[in-house]
Structures are given as C-alpha cells and as structure tokens.
Amino acid sequence: MLPSLxxxxxxxxxxxIFFLFLKRFLPSGRKMGSNTLPTVPEVPGLPIIGNLLxxxxxxxxxxxxxxxxxxxxxxxxxxxxxxxxxxxxPETAKEAMVTRFSSIxxxxxxxxxxxxxxxxxMVATSDYDEFHKLAKRCLLTNTLGSNAQRRHRHHRETMIExxxxxxxDSLKKDPIRPINFREVFESELFGLAMKQALGxxxxxxxxxxIGTLSRKEIHKVLVMDMMEGAIxxxxxxxxxxxxxxxxxxxxxxxxxxxxxxxxxxxxxxKDQMKRIDAGExxxxxxxxxxxxxxxxxxxHLAMLLWETIIETAxxxxxxxxxxxxxxxxxxxxxxxxxxxxxxxxxxxxxxEENFSQIRYxxxxxxETLRKHSPAPLxxxxxxxEDTQIGGYHIPSGSEIAVxxxxxxxxxxxxxxxxxxxxxxxxxxKYDPLDLQKTMAFGAGKRACAGSLQAMLLACGxxxxxxxxxxxxxxxxxxxxxxxxxxTSQKLHPLxxxxxxxx
Ligand code: HEM
Numbered sequence: 001m002l003p004s005l006x007x008x009x010x011x012x013x014x015x016x017i018f019f020l021f022l023k024r025f026l027p028s029g030r031k032m033g034s035n036t037l038p039t040v041p042e043v044p045g046l047p048i049i050g051n052l053l054x055x056x057x058x059x060x061x062x063x064x065x066x067x068x069x070x071x072x073x074x075x076x077x078x079x080x081x082x083x084x085x086x087x088x089x090p091e092t093a094k095e096a097m098v099t100r101f102s103s104i105x106x107x108x109x110x111x112x113x114x115x116x117x118x119x120x121x122m123v124a125t126s127d128y129d130e131f132h133k134l135a136k137r138c139l140l141t142n143t144l145g146s147n148a149q150r151r152h153r154h155h156r157e158t159m160i161e162x163x164x165x166x167x168x169d170s171l172k173k174d175p176i177r178p179i180n181f182r183e184v185f186e187s188e189l190f191g192l193a194m195k196q197a198l199g200x201x202x203x204x205x206x207x208x209x210i211g212t213l214s215r216k217e218i219h220k221v222l223v224m225d226m227m228e229g230a231i232x233x234x235x236x237x238x239x240x241x242x243x244x245x246x247x248x249x250x251x252x253x254x255x256x257x258x259x260x261x262x263x264x265x266x267x268x269x270k271d272q273m274k275r276i277d278a279g280e281x282x283x284x285x286x287x288x289x290x291x292x293x294x295x296x297x298x299x300h301l302a303m304l305l306w307e308t309i310i311e312t313a314x315x316x317x318x319x320x321x322x323x324x325x326x327x328x329x330x331x332x333x334x335x336x337x338x339x340x341x342x343x344x345x346x347x348x349x350x351x352e353e354n355f356s357q358i359r360y361x362x363x364x365x366x367e368t369l370r371k372h373s374p375a376p377l378x379x380x381x382x383x384x385e386d387t388q389i390g391g392y393h394i395p396s397g398s399e400i401a402v403x404x405x406x407x408x409x410x411x412x413x414x415x416x417x418x419x420x421x422x423x424x425x426x427x428x429k430y431d432p433l434d435l436q437k438t439m440a441f442g443a444g445k446r447a448c449a450g451s452l453q454a455m456l457l458a459c460g461x462x463x464x465x466x467x468x469x470x471x472x473x474x475x476x477x478x479x480x481x482x483x484x485x486x487t488s489q490k491l492h493p494l495x496x497x498x499x500x501x502x
Contacts, residue, residue: 037388037393038393040075040392042075042076042077043067049238050078061373061376061377062405064088064401068086068410073089073390073410074389079238080237080239081238082399083395083397083398085399087389087400087401087403087406087407089390089406090407090410090413093404094443096381097378097443098445100389101446103396104381104400105446108381108399109125110234111250112231112234112254113379115255115258116229116261121299122303122304123135123304123449124449134293139449143308144450149456152196152283156192159192160460160464166184167468167469168468178474178496179498180493181321185461189313190313193309193313194309195284196285196308196312197285197309198285198286198305199272199286200272204218205264206267208267209260210260210264213264221257222265222306222310223309226261228485229254229257230486231485231486232253232254234251265305269298272286276290285308289301289304311450312450314489315487318372318487321494322368322371322372322490325473325494326364328472333422334471336360337360337361337364338466340359340360340361341466344357344358349464350464352459355459355463360422360426362459363423363426365459366438366440368420368458369440370438370440371417373404373408373438376405377401377402377404380399380401381399382400384396402439404440407439408438435455436451441454468500469499469500470499470501477495477496
C-alpha cells in the first residue's frame, strides 16, 4: 500500500514549502458540504503527504480500525494528492456498497494494479459496465453460480480426498513429525483452480518466451508473483502530478511479472486448444468462453481465466488455514465440531448436503471469516458524483476504502470481537444458508461472486479433516498470528501435529 518512505520524503520537500505558502494565504477548508450535510472528520496529517507516514506499518486495515475509535466510523485521510474516505462500521459499509452504489461504482486502481489487471480486464476490478456484466454472467454460469458449482463438485471431492491421502501418507512415514498444512492444501487447491479454468491440472509446460516451467513454477508465476506485485508501490500513485518522473525499477518489475503471466496463460490456452481441436470437450471455463463469448480477444480470454485461478487459489486457503489453526489451538471447540459431525454423519464421510444440518461447521467458517477477514480492505472505489454516507457529505473525486476488517471488529456490533467464538453464530437470528453474516464477502452488486465456492471448499475440507484427525498445534505455533500480504494470510504456514481418530 505504501511507497518507500524515503522517496516520498525527498519528493515532498519542495511541495511542503509551497503548501505552507498556500496555506498562509488561502482560506481554510469548509466545515459543511455543499448540500449542508457536514463534511467527514479528518485524521490530522502533514501537508503534501497527508497521512502517508502514519500508514507505514503496511497493515492499513489495522491502523484504520484504531483511528475509528477516535474519529468515528467514517473519516477521511489524505494519501498524498488523494482524499480517501474510510468506512469502518457494518451499517455505513452497507450504505456505501448497497444504497450509494450508483455514485461509487467505478474503481480507482494503483499503477501496479492497472498493469496486473490489464487495465481492469477482470470481473473483480472492472467498472460496472458492459464488459463487467458479460464477464460476470459467464463466470457465474460456467464456474461460480450454484448450478455450475454442482457440476464442479467432483473436483472438490477429489481435492479433499487427495489432501486426506497426503496427510495420511506423511503420518505413515513419520507419525510425530508436524505437518505443514499449507503446503498440502495450497497445492491441491491450485490443482482444482486449474481444472475449473482449463480442464486440466498441468504438471509442466514449455513456454516459448520463458522456457519449461514445473507445476511449482506455474503456481509462482500465476499466483505468488501476482499477489506480491499487487501490493507493489509506485510513489507516483500518491502524487499523480509527478508522473512525468520515471520510476524504472517499479515499472520493470511489474511489467516483467505481467509479461510472464500472459506468456504462460497463452501457452496454457494453446495447449488446451489442441485438445478442443481434437474434439475433446471438457466442462471448464476455457471451453465455455470459447463457445459462448466469441467476441473476447486472446488477451481478454487469458485474463478472465487467470482471474478464476488467482481468486480460487488464495482467499480460500487463507480461510481454511486460519480455521484449522483456531481448532487446533482450541481442542474443546474442535471436539464439539467433531461430535456434531458424528451426530449427523455417524461413520460416513461428511458431504455437502450435510452442511446445513451441521450448524457448528457453518459457525466455524463464518467466525473465521470475521476474525481473519481474508480480504481486509475492499479495493478502492471512486466517487464520481456527490453523495452522502453516514450522514456526511461525500464529494465527487474522493475515493472510498471499505475497511472490512474494521467492520468485522466493530465493538458496537460484535461482543468481544477479538475473541474467536463460533458460538456467536449459533444465535437464531442467523440463517445457516446466509453467506453474508459478516462483511467478509463485501455487499451489494459487487459482493463476492465466489462466496459459495469458498464456503463449499472450506467447509468440506474443515469438516472432513476434523472427522479424520485430531489436530494439535506444534509447540510455539500459538504465538504465530502475524499476517502478510494483500490478503490476511498467516505469515508462518501452519504446522500441526495430527493423530488419526480411528
Ligand atoms: C473466503 C474467500 C473469499 C473472500 C473473503 C472474498 C472476498 C471478496 C470481496 C471482499 C470482494 C469485493 C467486493 C467489492 O468489491 O465490493 C470480492 C469480490 C469478488 N470475488 Fe471474492 N472472496 C473470496 C473467494 C472468492 C473465490 C473463491 C472467487 C472465485 C473463484 C472469488 C471471486 C470474486 C469475484 C469475481 C469478485 C468480484 C465480484 C464483482 O465485482 O461483481 N472470490 N471477494
């Protein structure tokens, strides 16, 4: 989120002097909006750079949540030349994302994201326009909607079976050695993402521009490099009037990642086209787009397929890893889940049709989403016409940051929000089928399109793995709660000691 602070400081000096001059001679800002609603409270910052230095911790959602205690649920900050309105409570977030959606339906992307999203050529980052509607319809029809998810069920079952077998095999080899849960889950989840997108989990591929890539390298180019690049900072994001100054190392780094991703996606697509030309069709997103969205260019095709891979491969891993961490730490709650699974499934493997009867499994999933919101901030929205949120005037030209983490930690809304307490979701007011119990999936027209898939995958894995094994944290693991990156991924992969139940 943040630029190198030294480079900001250096660039800021002449502007700081200029600002002091302006401030001396110009009248100070309005206290009421143009339509008599009050303006949003401001978090005090420095001239020119605004609040950038206060955000140096690289976990802006946490800083935003702290500021909400002083400034209230809606306040504004300045990140260089931009004014960002930060929204921190579930009520105001819903108002912004649902009621005021039409005034804030466009995206404002960082320079890194402009390149990595091929200028908004993804469902999740496009503006609310015709491209978005076409791409989203295709994505829901083939991959993420409820009928599509029914057709992809065998992929989920295979994935969970493979995870179970791998864990079992490593226990057979060494029953007391802690297991790196992420290593196993990440690899299988990536396989599922590839099958849904391209019809095949690819072991290796030759890419003309890069050379031969192993499966691990494919994962790196399509997922790891992209997650890293998405939070790469170009200080010119904050000072657009300085965009004439080159930032070569940033540009080369992002363009290289983008080039490798596109070259690899093109090679993967071409490989599958040979299969299609040979008359072999598979139920996957590539085959669907080729037959139903013929106006798409090769680049569009590559981007839309890549989108499902990256979205499948990351946030569900984050959620499942945190859920297993919490259950391994709290064995009383783990036992409760195990007994509820036994009550409904007895000696049978838990199936998706059982989920609605196992309320505690649903509670574990939603409480994990709340406490460890995988996407802690909604990508910035742009206010393209004056509007209002929380009783404040919101001027056009500002940006909106919905702090999902802040909403899910709001003390006025959640009792003891710091506590991981699945029991809170057993309250009758919660509908077991409702995927929007927290703000984790966003809200309104742009709410997460993959929430059903995320729930089916995470609940399927958590349920089956607790049925089969007793989980315990490796010594020293309890304290490892730091997060890293764009999503709230655990900094240290979860290591647990497993014991087969039977
Ligand atoms: C626990 C897992 C997940 C979480 C917490 C999550 C969260 C979110 C959030 C917060 C948004 C933004 C909403 C907004 O901009 O207002 C979003 C959008 C989206 N997500 Fe997810 N997501 C998850 C899993 C997935 C998966 C597995 C997929 C697909 C494979 C997916 C696909 C999408 C898409 C396509 C959008 C854009 C929807 C639109 O703009 O219309 N997500 N997600």
